[in-house]
Amino acid sequence: MTPTLVRTIAELRRLVAAARVRGASIGLVPTMGALHRGHAALMRRAREETGLVVVSIFVNPTQFGPHEDLARYPRMLEQDCELCGRERVDVVFAPPVEEMYPAGFRTFVEVEGLQNVLCGASRPGHFRGVCTVVLKLFNQVQPERAYFGQKDAQQARILQQMVRDLDVPVEMCICPTVREPDGLALSSRNQYLDAGQRQHALSLYQTLQHAQHQIAGGERSAAVIRQRMEERLVATPGAVVDYAAVVDADSLQPLASLRGRVLLALAVKFGATRLIDNALVDVPE
Amino acid sequence: MTPTLVRTIAELRRLVAAARVRGASIGLVPTMGALHRGHAALMRRAREETGLVVVSIFVNPTQFGPHEDLARYPRMLEQDCELCGRERVDVVFAPPVEEMYPAGFRTFVEVEGLQNVLCGASRPGHFRGVCTVVLKLFNQVQPERAYFGQKDAQQARILQQMVRDLDVPVEMCICPTVREPDGLALSSRNQYLDAGQRQHALSLYQTLQHAQHQIAGGERSAAVIRQRMEERLVATPGAVVDYAAVVDADSLQPLASLRGRVLLALAVKFGATRLIDNALVDVPE
Numbered sequence: 001m002t003p004t005l006v007r008t009i010a011e012l013r014r015l016v017a018a019a020r021v022r023g024a025s026i027g028l029v030p031t032m033g034a035l036h037r038g039h040a041a042l043m044r045r046a047r048e049e050t051g052l053v054v055v056s057i058f059v060n061p062t063q064f065g066p067h068e069d070l071a072r073y074p075r076m077l078e079q080d081c082e083l084c085g086r087e088r089v090d091v092v093f094a095p096p097v098e099e100m101y102p103a104g105f106r107t108f109v110e111v112e113g114l115q116n117v118l119c120g121a122s123r124p125g126h127f128r129g130v131c132t133v134v135l136k137l138f139n140q141v142q143p144e145r146a147y148f149g150q151k152d153a154q155q156a157r158i159l160q161q162m163v164r165d166l167d168v169p170v171e172m173c174i175c176p177t178v179r180e181p182d183g184l185a186l187s188s189r190n191q192y193l194d195a196g197q198r199q200h201a202l203s204l205y206q207t208l209q210h211a212q213h214q215i216a217g218g219e220r221s222a223a224v225i226r227q228r229m230e231e232r233l234v235a236t237p238g239a240v241v242d243y244a245a246v247v248d249a250d251s252l253q254p255l256a257s258l259r260g261r262v263l264l265a266l267a268v269k270f271g272a273t274r275l276i277d278n279a280l281v282d283v284p285e
Numbered sequence: 286m287t288p289t290l291v292r293t294i295a296e297l298r299r300l301v302a303a304a305r306v307r308g309a310s311i312g313l314v315p316t317m318g319a320l321h322r323g324h325a326a327l328m329r330r331a332r333e334e335t336g337l338v339v340v341s342i343f344v345n346p347t348q349f350g351p352h353e354d355l356a357r358y359p360r361m362l363e364q365d366c367e368l369c370g371r372e373r374v375d376v377v378f379a380p381p382v383e384e385m386y387p388a389g390f391r392t393f394v395e396v397e398g399l400q401n402v403l404c405g406a407s408r409p410g411h412f413r414g415v416c417t418v419v420l421k422l423f424n425q426v427q428p429e430r431a432y433f434g435q436k437d438a439q440q441a442r443i444l445q446q447m448v449r450d451l452d453v454p455v456e457m458c459i460c461p462t463v464r465e466p467d468g469l470a471l472s473s474r475n476q477y478l479d480a481g482q483r484q485h486a487l488s489l490y491q492t493l494q495h496a497q498h499q500i501a502g503g504e505r506s507a508a509v510i511r512q513r514m515e516e517r518l519v520a521t522p523g524a525v526v527d528y529a530a531v532v533d534a535d536s537l538q539p540l541a542s543l544r545g546r547v548l549l550a551l552a553v554k555f556g557a558t559r560l561i562d563n564a565l566v567d568v569p570e
Binding site for chain 1: 294298389390391392393394395396397398399416417420421424425427446447450451452453454
């Protein structure tokens with residue numbers, strides 16, 4: 001089945017309204033394209049849970065900084081549509097930039113306090129762009145459910161807060177990170193890596209695994225965990241560490257001692273390619 | 286008919302959903318209460334155009350500055366509900382502050398460029414608070430149409446921009462300013478005025494009338510119009526001028542020569558009471 005490819009908000013609204021008249025619930029999977037098995041897992045869950053599955057493919061300029069990879073970010077709409085077809089997606093919404101940001105656009109959404117830590121610290125304005133485009137997509141599609149990956153842990157946390165604070169009538173479904181057989185988290189940016197970098201990139205997953213073992217073994221000092229994670233990453237050939245963080249999963253603020261739901265989060269650059277990964281750990285009191 | 290008084294978002298959503306099942310369209314009139322004939326005009330239009338009329342009454346703390354009149358802003362829910370009943374409103378939504386802003390609230394909406402001029406210049410954060418609460422109300426009620434007064438010209442312009450930029454599926458209905466027989470624009474804050482101030486407050490309307498006559502007579506210099514408006518206001522006993530502005534109605538930026546749709550806007554303090562008024566003028570090219 002080939003999904004219907006839609007370029008305009010008006011056409012998107014017509015298709016969604018027609019589905020709603022038929023009694024279908026709507027599932028939205030927002031993406032920037034360059035789709036992989038991680039995205040496919042989101043689509044599969046949307047397919048199971050909703051009647052009309054919409055995948056948006058939009059490389060959102062407002063979430064890229066001036067020196068980031070907006071221009072080289074992979075764009076492969078034809079392949080993406082094929083993957084969506086295999087996952088029985090109904091609608092692919094791939095608007096041009098001027099459809100999403102017409103001349104005179106000037107409204108932004110910010111989630112304060114959560115957006116300037118972790119990835120937000122090295123990517124100022126990133127989550128403001130993410131929140132703004134996701135809220136636009138929510139208003140365009142008005143889905144019952146929206147699907148995001150846990151791989152982008154901070155994004156998931158911020159969007160959940162936005163939905164709660166602004167009373168957006170959508171159920172947020174955060175789905176587990178999908179990994180390569182060796183553990184590397186799937187990412188559209190993995191294709192930037194050369195063979196050596198690809199091998200060393202495994203260090204992120206291994207570092208998270210090691211930290212989880214330390215915690216399972218009784219370690220409760222966030223400083224010890226954090227330092228050990230950083231040491232492992234720094235020792236990885238070609239890796240430049242952006243952050244290795246041990247934070248409260250709700251507030252995203254650094255912890256002293258581990259308790260409750262803890263987020264272990266890493267960001268590492270290999271050459272110009274920035275990779276992230278994370279693990280959520282429930283620490284017994 | 287007595288409107289149903291609702292205090293929680295959950296109950297509001299239930300009533301709206303039930304009306305939607307009956308096939309009713311929803312009209313929303315957001316207010317801060319202390320309702321007057323200006324609000325009644327909005328309700329009347331909503332009653333004509335939609336099947337379920339919801340009036341929200343919420344003195345929104347995030348749109349008040351630290352030294353503004355949040356504490357003394359008039360609250361008179363019983364009288365307000367009576368007025369709503371006379372206008373055949375279906376639902377009055379009057380949530381407590383903690384229902385709208387629960388602990389941990391941290392998401393805000395901003396319309397850049399339009400919010401720091403005119404009233405925004407002397408009320409930093411005001412329109413950010415307005416946008417945030419109105420977007421929340423839109424998400425809570427999901428109305429087909431929402432009704433606002435032209436008296437708050439900058440608010441109307443900013444909210445229209447927010448709706449456009451964020452693709453909010455609501456039709457914005459901006460209704461003409463309702464005035465006392467002598468021309469004073471109705472405002473919940475008029476009740477702060479003593480008899481002398483009430484008399485002198487008429488100066489705002491008269492100043493706008495005079496400026497419109499000047500323009501009708503051929504004057505095209507914004508500086509001349511602006512200066513004459515300011516002179517008239519400054520000469521008014523007890524009046525402290527916040528601004529007298531001649532701006533483009535779309536950009537809200539100052540004009541040199543008058544052309545297109547022009548907004549004449551005034552803000553004046555009488556004692557602690559800040560009054561605003563405005564006129565839209567279409568200037569022939």
